[in-house]
Amino acid sequence: MAEQTPDPAAPALGSAVRGYLDHLTVERGLADNTLVSYRRDLRRYLGFLAARGIGGLDRVRAEDVAAFLRGLREGDADHPPLGANSAGRAVVAVRGLHRFALREGITGHDPARQVRPPTPARRLPKAIALDQVESLLAAVGDGQDPRALRDRALLELLYGTGARISEAVGLDVDDIERLRPAGHGDAEVDVTRFRGKGGKERLVPVGRFARGALEAYLVRARPRLAAAGRGTPALFLNARGGRLTRQGAWAVLRAAAGRAGLSDVSPHTLRHSFATHLLDGGADVRVVQELLGHASVATTQVYTLVTVDRLREVYAAAHPRARVSR
Incomplete structure (x- = not known):
């Protein structure tokens, strides 16, 4: 899936992307780092479409979007394979572009609607113990x-x-x-x-x-x-x-x-430890959500998995009937 410069004879593609990015900036207020990533992902998407001879969003099919996702995961001569998180972000950007184009009347269909981002492997946040924090x-x-x-x-x-x-x-x-x-x-x-x-x-x-x-x-x-x-x-x-x-x-x-x-120890270690230690101390998950600034409680609930694992360890080590008899 070699990336090429979009065909200049099809300015509607670049115009649609610019309109979508302006929408994300002005109306959605996305963070600068997110906008930079979306802009890079969509530039790669336009190169992919150009390589397939597709000059307008109205000509994109669901198979094209699915092929773009496969190419992200497999990599090519110019790009290494992307992990599930990075490929998922790119697909989210593409899905948003097509949804925006349909809503604005640029196209009459949304070919990306049925293409789902890859499911990332669940990674529990890394927290350190209180004595390590001290x-x-x-x-x-x-x-x-x-x-x-x-x-x-x-x-x-x-x-x-x-x-x-x-x-x-x-x-x-x-x-x-x-x-x-x-x-x-x-x-x-x-x-x-x-x-x-x-x-x-x-x-x-x-x-x-x-x-x-x-x-x-x-x-x-x-x-x-x-x-x-x-x-x-x-x-x-x-x-x-x-x-x-x-x-x-x-x-x-x-x-x-x-x-x-x-x-x-990463820049997020103390943030993860803050959340985990609050939940270990009995804090309500929605309070922790507010303190962390998460838009959805589902994002915060991953920390409850950490504390459940910790509870399981303590239970297995301390309870006389926790061990399976041999």
Whole structure:
């Protein structure tokens, strides 16, 4: 399935794709990274159609879309085989394009409607145990160096709120707020305002340890880091006084994991651990859904599988009648 440049004699194809991407940007508010992936997938799809001599969406058949999916999974001279997740994303983009074309009257049928994305293998989120989280946080140290204080605040916030690493580095100082919930007297609670996928905002409480680490960073470290820059509202700063990048935050996590002797720690590890430990502690799955910013509770329910596995392990090890007699 060698990719070719779409036939310039068929501008309707490119116009339909541009219209669909504009729709996703303006009306659906998809995240930039998702739009980049969709644009790349649809460029490959147009190349596939051009190679088959198809110059318009109205000429596409279900067999063509199915063949495109097979080609994604098998690969060709120009592309390696795609896994189920990547191929599934491409098929979702193609299905959305055809659905959009039908709705807008560009075509009179939807050939992709019956073509289903491949089912990805179920992979349980990787979480680390509480003592491993504590080892990771302790590995940052308690020094008064500005970067050490920043790193401790960053990791405490990631575990204490379940934030994506991109959400954490996207925070501004003003996104940490102190609220007084109705019906709780003079009690105040610190919350963080995260901007998640699609620009959706959510408020997540900040626990005692994360709050203490943030206060130490804001008072004793951030002003010193900010002095090296030109002024930015960013919460987490790099050594030059600019906003800490995702790559910089990932380096912080990787360095702490190395010092703690932990392997296979990814940027999502603390988020997975946050969710798993909440559910282990009895939190309702819909509360965890809100805290994580998942659009569907089905996305969050995968964490319940982790806790069920853990319960099974504990039961098998501890209950006198759990083992099968021989």
